[in-house]
Amino acid sequence: MTQISMIVNGDKVTDDVADQLLLVEFLRNNLGLTGTHVGCDTSQCGACVVHVDGQLVKSCAMFAVEAADAQVATIEGQAAPDGTLNAIQQAFQTHHGLQCGFCTPGMVMAAAALLHEVPKPTESQIRTYLEGNFCRCTGYQNIVKAVFAASGQDVNLIAGQ
Amino acid sequence: MYPFEIKKPLSVDDAVAALGDEEAQPLAGGQTLIPTLKARLAMPQVLVSLSRIAELQEIEVANGQLLVGAGVTHADLSKQTGSYPALADLAAHIGDPAVRNRGTVGGSIANNDPSACYPAAVLASGATIVTNLRRIAADDYFCGMFETALGQGELITGLRFPVPLAAHYEKFVQPASRFALVGVFVARFAQDVRVAVTGASEEGVFRWREAEAALADAFSPDALAGLTVSAAGMIDDMHASPAYRAGLVATLTKRAVIAAG
Numbered sequence: 317m318t319q320i321s322m323i324v325n326g327d328k329v330t331d332d333v334a335d336q337l338l339l340v341e342f343l344r345n346n347l348g349l350t351g352t353h354v355g356c357d358t359s360q361c362g363a364c365v366v367h368v369d370g371q372l373v374k375s376c377a378m379f380a381v382e383a384a385d386a387q388v389a390t391i392e393g394q395a396a397p398d399g400t401l402n403a404i405q406q407a408f409q410t411h412h413g414l415q416c417g418f419c420t421p422g423m424v425m426a427a428a429a430l431l432h433e434v435p436k437p438t439e440s441q442i443r444t445y446l447e448g449n450f451c452r453c454t455g456y457q458n459i460v461k462a463v464f465a466a467s468g469q470d471v472n473l474i475a476g477q
Numbered sequence: 478m479y480p481f482e483i484k485k486p487l488s489v490d491d492a493v494a495a496l497g498d499e500e501a502q503p504l505a506g507g508q509t510l511i512p513t514l515k516a517r518l519a520m521p522q523v524l525v526s527l528s529r530i531a532e533l534q535e536i537e538v539a540n541g542q543l544l545v546g547a548g549v550t551h552a553d554l555s556k557q558t559g560s561y562p563a564l565a566d567l568a569a570h571i572g573d574p575a576v577r578n579r580g581t582v583g584g585s586i587a588n589n590d591p592s593a594c595y596p597a598a599v600l601a602s603g604a605t606i607v608t609n610l611r612r613i614a615a616d617d618y619f620c621g622m623f624e625t626a627l628g629q630g631e632l633i634t635g636l637r638f639p640v641p642l643a644a645h646y647e648k649f650v651q652p653a654s655r656f657a658l659v660g661v662f663v664a665r666f667a668q669d670v671r672v673a674v675t676g677a678s679e680e681g682v683f684r685w686r687e688a689e690a691a692l693a694d695a696f697s698p699d700a701l702a703g704l705t706v707s708a709a710g711m712i713d714d715m716h717a718s719p720a721y722r723a724g725l726v727a728t729l730t731k732r733a734v735i736a737a738g
Contacts, residue, residue, distance in 0.1 A: 318483075335483040335524075338511075359512050362575065371552070371578040376510045378579065381483050429574065447655065448573025460555060 320384040322356075324349070325393030333380050340364045340375035342383075351391035351421050353448070362449035363422040366390045372429035391421035394428070404428055404466040411471065413462030415453035422449050427463045436467050439474050451470060478515060479673040485526045489533070489634055493609050496630045503527055503632060506550065508576050533583065533634060543638040547583025554582060558599030563644035563737070564602070567594050567662070570648060572655050583633040587701045587726075589681060591622045591712065592656040596682035598638075598646060601673035605637040614636075620683045641666050645737035649676075651716050658717055659725040661685075663733040669693055672730060677722045680712050688730050698731040719736035 321330040324347060331346050343349045343366070352375055355363030359377045366375045367389040394402050401409065404427050414420045423446065430437055430445040437445070443456070444461045450461060461471045471477060483504065486492040495501055499605030500522035504510060513519050527533055536557065543561045545554060555569035555577065571577055571585075571594055585595045586606065599606070599615045606613040609632045618626045627633070641664035646659040657676035662673045670692040672685045691700040706726045711719035 334480060336478040336481055338478065357515065359508065359576070362573070371554050372575045373578055374508075374575045377508055377576075379483060379507070380512075381485070382507075382526060426574070445574055448575050
């Protein structure tokens with residue numbers, strides 16, 4: 317066992333973990349943050365993406381001990397403490413950017429990373445950036461719309477609208 | 478996941494010492510290794526994490542060469558658009574954004590996946606693989622699918638890329654995995670042209686010497702007219718037949734030459 321500490325959604329957490337524990341297991345099982353989903357567990361689907369030191373990573377493909385001393389952000393930290401959704405979450409609701417919702421935490425975290433890098437992405441940039449996030453319900457159109465809207469752009473400019 | 482120990486050395490010397498254990502294996506970004514461990518395709522008892530070794534993170538441009546530390550991620554290398562644009566462009570199109578934030582150049586080259594992108598860049602650039610023990614020329618390094626010249630406990634510390642006058646990597650993406658179904662890297666230097674192909678051969682990355690000779694005479698897509706590679710020894714899987722891959726090699730080489738300009 318190794319003792320690790322990290323900042324998760326602004327709070328310092330410390331725990332003893334087995335070296336082989338994945339970051340996603342640490343978040344879900346040790347901290348109870350079950351908003352980060354495990355879709356495939358083979359690094360394909362992107363449901364488990366979180367931010368580690370501001371960078372988008374697959375938490376099923378990183379060990380918890382490797383995130384020691386890092387700043388970690390998950391879906392639970394995206395809304396305001398009173399439950400008010402952030403701009404990306406609100407846009408997913410407004411534009412119905414989900415059906416079953418399983419991929420949504422990963423989509424929101426990936427979108428946040430994209431908009432941090434590229435504040436006004438094109439439709440093509442959004443689709444390319446979300447290549448690693450699978451949705452098996454929506455066909456992506458409303459997800460792309462939601463991200464486009466969250467960046468403050470007019471969704472009527474998107475192809476097919 | 479089965480139990481194992483993760484060591485986190487802070488220097489190459491300490492990492493090499495830890496790798497002296499026969500049961501130990503280096504852990505770079507883990508984007509290939511962690512899924513491999515989950516599937517029990519490898520079961521090392523000790524992982525030596527390289528992520529905290531500062532000397533592996535360096536990027537430097539010197540004497541017409543780009544020096545890339547083995548621990549540099551695809552995302553960081555993708556920002557080197559000024560020093561080696563074709564290599565930065567290759568790095569920007571590996572996997573997906575989350576993979577690029579963790580995966581490293583050294584990890585990819587050590588693994589030598591037959592469909593990985595970097596081996597084509599390393600071989601076409603005539604790069605040098607620097608380890609804790611020696612320097613290995615790219616032509617001597619790749620020894621077939623998942624096989625390299627690295628010895629037991631030998632660690633890649635960096636890569637030295639001669640920067641070509643013009644270059645381009647053209648990839649035909651396998652859309653599910655986003656690996657190269659076939660990828661061709663063309664690099665034009667003052668004295669010669671090098672063409673390296675990944676994703677096609679059962680022997681892993683290789684140089685297409687006939688194309689190199691033709692392009693050395695005239696660096697234009699027309700110089701490749703009628704030139705083909707044999708389908709013998711090409712990878713045959715559910716995604717593409719050997720003949721299809723052989724066809725892609727010729728087509729992608731032409732496209733790479735056009736794009737390199």
